[in-house]
Amino acid sequence: MSELLIYLDGKFVPKSEAKVSVYDHGFLYGDGVFEGIRAYNGRVFKLKEHVDRLYDSAKAIAMDIPLTKEEMSEAILETLRKNNLKDAYIRPVVSRGVGDLGLDPRNCGKPCVVVIAQGWGAMYGDLYEVGLKAVSVCVRRNAPDSISPNIKSLNYLNNILAKIEANEKGGDEAIFLDHNGFVCEGSGDNIFVVKNNKVLTPYTISNLKGVTRATAIELLDEMGYKVIEANLGLFDLYTADEVFVTGTAAEAAPITRLDGRVIGTGKPGPMTMKMVEAFEKITQSTGAPIYK
Ligand SMILES: *Cc1c(COP(=O)(O)O)cnc(C)c1O
Numbered sequence: 001m002s003e004l005l006i007y008l009d010g011k012f013v014p015k016s017e018a019k020v021s022v023y024d025h026g027f028l029y030g031d032g033v034f035e036g037i038r039a040y041n042g043r044v045f046k047l048k049e050h051v052d053r054l055y056d057s058a059k060a061i062a063m064d065i066p067l068t069k070e071e072m073s074e075a076i077l078e079t080l081r082k083n084n085l086k087d088a089y090i091r092p093v094v095s096r097g098v099g100d101l102g103l104d105p106r107n108c109g110k111p112c113v114v115v116i117a118q119g120w121g122a123m124y125g126d127l128y129e130v131g132l133k134a135v136s137v138c139v140r141r142n143a144p145d146s147i148s149p150n151i152k153s154l155n156y157l158n159n160i161l162a163k164i165e166a167n168e169k170g171g172d173e174a175i176f177l178d179h180n181g182f183v184c185e186g187s188g189d190n191i192f193v194v195k196n197n198k199v200l201t202p203y204t205i206s207n208l209k210g211v212t213r214a215t216a217i218e219l220l221d222e223m224g225y226k227v228i229e230a231n232l233g234l235f236d237l238y239t240a241d242e243v244f245v246t247g248t249a250a251e252a253a254p255i256t257r258l259d260g261r262v263i264g265t266g267k268p269g270p271m272t273m274k275m276v277e278a279f280e281k282i283t284q285s286t287g288a289p290i291y292k
Contacts, residue, residue, distance in 0.1 A: 005082045007075050007115035012082050018114070025108055026095025030155035032111070033057035036188075036248045037090040039080055039117075043287030044090070047073055049211045050248075054092060057151045058111075065094050066110050073288070079115040080290045089120035089249065095154060123249045127172060128276070131256025131268050132245070134186070135171030136234055137162045141184040141206055149184065149207050162187045173245065175237070175258065178206045183232040185210075189247030191255075192216065192227070193240045194271045199227045200236070212246040212279075219278040225271070234259070242269030251283075252276045 006018035025031035034057075037050045051069050058065050067075065076090055092115045099108035124132060139161045142149050147158070166174035166187065175191065176184040185191050185207035193200045199220055201213065217227045237243055241264045243255040252275050254268035268276075 004116075004118055005079070007079045007082075007113070009113055012079070018116075020095070020112055020114070021098045023098045023100065024095050024112055025097065025099050025103070025105065026093070026112065026154050028099075028101070029096075029103055030153065030157070031061070031103075031105065032093065032095030032154040033061060033063070034091060034093045034152055034154060036152075037076070037092070038248050038251075038283070039085065039088045039090060039290060040283040040287065041285075042086045042290050044076065044080070044290060045248075045283050045287040046211045046215065047076065047288040049214070050092075051076075053152065053209070053211065054094065057153060058094060060148060060151045061153065063094070063096060063105070063111055065113065067113060072113075075113070075115050076117070077288065077290055079117045083117055085117055085119065086290065087119065088117045091116040093154070120249075122251065124172065124253055128253055129268070131254040131263075131266075132172040133170070133257040134173045134175050134243075134245075134255045134259075135166050135169040136175045136177060136259055137165040137169075139165060139176075141176040141178050143179060144205050150204065150209055152208060159187045173250075173253075173255065175234075176207075177234070180231075181233055182206065183234065183237060186245045186247070186250075189245040189250045189253070190216075191237075192244050192246065192275075193232060193236055194242035194244075194269060195236070195240050197225070197271075199225050199271065200230045200232060201227055202232055203229045210247060212248055212251070215279065215282065216246045216252065216275060219275060219282065220271075223274060223278070237263070240264065242272050244268075244272040244275065246279075252279045
């Protein structure tokens with residue numbers, strides 16, 4: 001098998017040679033933004049939405065990406081073509097660029113643009129059938145007046161701390177609360193609660209505005225279930241009929257245990273299963289074609 005080719009500042013370089021400077025502020029300070037995108041069956045799912053969000057994240061940290069959105073989309077598609085990929089996980093990264101040891105971004109040159117694309121199957125393996133065991137964590141989600149959780153930034157320590165805590169407590173996924181005790185999201189996915197045939201999800205002030213979240217809302221709407229945004233507490237999760245999380249990496253995944261409580265019947269519920277099915281269908285049949 002030939003070596004994976006990585007897009008790095010306009011060139012395609014073999015994985016073993018794809019390197020950035022230790023003076024890049026992405027490395028020194030986590031100063032930059034990223035995306036996580038999937039391609040299914042020769043199409044990139046929601047490419048425009050992901051590229052738009054990448055530019056929104058960049059704008060929020062006052063960084064100009066040195067490519068147009070069209071050029072970025074083409075770089076993503078070309079990375080897939082160069083590696084003959086039809087099904088893939090794609091990771092565009094834009095870091096602030098090479099600066100000095102001070103944190104002032106004005107001393108950084110051009111932002112560095114990387115696109116990695118590789119095969120990656122179901123993130124949670126065979127857990128989709130039994131459901132994930134989640135734990136709520138002590139570390140709170142970044143407040144919106146701190147590093148906004150709406151920014152998919154390279155500074156993911158908040159999420160990593162949650163993951164470490166979940167690992168420590170034996171959970172497959174972490175559930176974040178904000179400083180008011182409201183449920184925010186998982187460490188890298190949005191959360192949905194089903195109770196008495198109603199579907200609820202937190203407002204996006206405290207979480208990433210997930211492309212999969214928006215897709216799930218659309219799909220549920222088409223099935224005749226209006227999703228209601230609400231402030232939710234752990235009580236709402238413990239007593240839910242079903243809980244599931246959504247994200248590009250995780251896709252749609254049921255949560256059947258939380259903090260030692262069994263959620264609903266303890267098995268992935270009917271609404272969750274319908275969602276998973278509809279999500280699979282839409283990802284297999286829509287998206288930006290990679291090959292002409
Ligand atoms: C990426 C991400 C999500 C999910 O967003 P998608 O657009 O559905 O992939 C949710 N929460 C966090 C913290 C994320 O980083």
